Amino acid sequence: MEFKDYYQTLGVARTATEDEIRKSYRRLARKYHPDVSKEADAEARMKEVNEAYAVLSDPEKRAAYDSLGQSRQAGQDFRPPPGWDTGFEFSGMGGASGEAADFSEFFAQMFGRAGHQAGQRTARGFGGRGGRGEDHHARIVIDLDDAWAGSTRQLTLRMPQRDADGRVVLAERTLNVKIPAGVRAGQMIRLAGQGSPGVGGGPAGDLYLEVNFNPHARFRVNGRDVHLDLPLAPWEAALGATITIPLPAGQKVNVRIPPGAQSGRVMKVSGKGIPGKPAGDLYLNLQIMLPEADSAQAKSLYETMARELPFDPRAGWGSDDGQTNGSQAR
Numbered sequence: 001m002e003f004k005d006y007y008q009t010l011g012v013a014r015t016a017t018e019d020e021i022r023k024s025y026r027r028l029a030r031k032y033h034p035d036v037s038k039e040a041d042a043e044a045r046m047k048e049v050n051e052a053y054a055v056l057s058d059p060e061k062r063a064a065y066d067s068l069g070q071s072r073q074a075g076q077d078f079r080p081p082p083g084w085d086t087g088f089e090f091s092g093m094g095g096a097s098g099e100a101a102d103f104s105e106f107f108a109q110m111f112g113r114a115g116h117q118a119g120q121r122t123a124r125g126f127g128g129r130g131g132r133g134e135d136h137h138a139r140i141v142i143d144l145d146d147a148w149a150g151s152t153r154q155l156t157l158r159m160p161q162r163d164a165d166g167r168v169v170l171a172e173r174t175l176n177v178k179i180p181a182g183v184r185a186g187q188m189i190r191l192a193g194q195g196s197p198g199v200g201g202g203p204a205g206d207l208y209l210e211v212n213f214n215p216h217a218r219f220r221v222n223g224r225d226v227h228l229d230l231p232l233a234p235w236e237a238a239l240g241a242t243i244t245i246p247l248p249a250g251q252k253v254n255v256r257i258p259p260g261a262q263s264g265r266v267m268k269v270s271g272k273g274i275p276g277k278p279a280g281d282l283y284l285n286l287q288i289m290l291p292e293a294d295s296a297q298a299k300s301l302y303e304t305m306a307r308e309l310p311f312d313p314r315a316g317w318g319s320d321d322g323q324t325n326g327s328q329a330r
Contacts, residue, residue, distance in 0.1 A: 004106045005074035006052035006065065014066070017165055018057070025053040051103040060090050061111055063160030063170055068110070080109055083212065089138040089157040091196060131202025136195040139210045142179055144219060147211075147274055149249035150181030177209065182276030184223055187211050219248070224280025226273045231289045237261040245284075247272070255284065263288045
């Protein structure tokens with residue numbers, strides 16, 4: 001996907017004011033509108049101009065765009081990095097999901113999801129009593145420990161706004177947010193009255209925080225289920241063992257590994273995933289780890305095992321299996 005330089009499309013500087021952007025758009029619209037233009041590519045150019053104006057005339061879209069495009073050139077290969085919009089507070093952008101369908105892949109990748117969600121919140125916000133403030137939406141990232149036991153976190157959100165000169169600036173606000181135990185990735189936390197102020201004495205809108213998790217050093221999350229690669233010593237796998245597994249938020253669980261466990265086996269520990277109703281499960285992917293033969297004693301032990309244990313890991317292979325016509329692995 002190619003990066004689109006919307007400022008270049010409208011012929012304005014990155015510091016352009018709202019008025020300068022509007023004037024440039026009107027000039028280009030008169031030039032390329034298909035109903036009046038004699039340019040061969042008028043329809044395509046008008047579509048590009050409309051897309052650029054949809055972004056640069058909206059303070060939220062413009063701030064998000066500027067955060068990614070400071071040092072990029074038009075035509076460069078580009079993908080929005082994962083989580084690029086974390087911490088941005090969006091108000092309702094009604095119709096943005098429709099714009100995403102009409103405009104380029106670049107626009108859809110950057111604004112389709114956030115615009116669609118905010119648009120839903122907006123419709124809900126204004127569907128009730130008159131004068132109710134607009135709902136807001138923001139994406140937040142928390143640690144797995146927060147979801148496991150619940151916590152209160154201080155979060156700073158960035159809300160794009162226009163200053164007195166019409167330029168887009170990022171205003172910050174800090175909130176103390178209660179993270180409920182058992183919250184899942186993708187779940188919304190609603191903060192009542194933290195959206196836009198109401199009009200004419202009406203109630204304020206709400207703020208919806210979409211929860212996502214920071215990567216964990218050991219655990220992988222799927223809903224409320226968590227997955228863990230569990231390393232085992234050969235003797236633990238062969239003889240069986242009871243393993244104490246540290247869980248997030250300082251919790252622990254003891255797991256009995258049966259004798260003869262093999263690498264790749266997956267064990268399920270019911271109810272030991274992220275707490276909730278119902279709680280998730282813990283899945284253990286067993287991985288047998290071999291000690292290195294890096295000392296005389298270790299080599300001697302391996303040599304003893306090789307002599308005295310009647311074990312052939314390839315015993316089930318037939319005489320013709322795996323033949324490569326005399327070729328050797330290199």
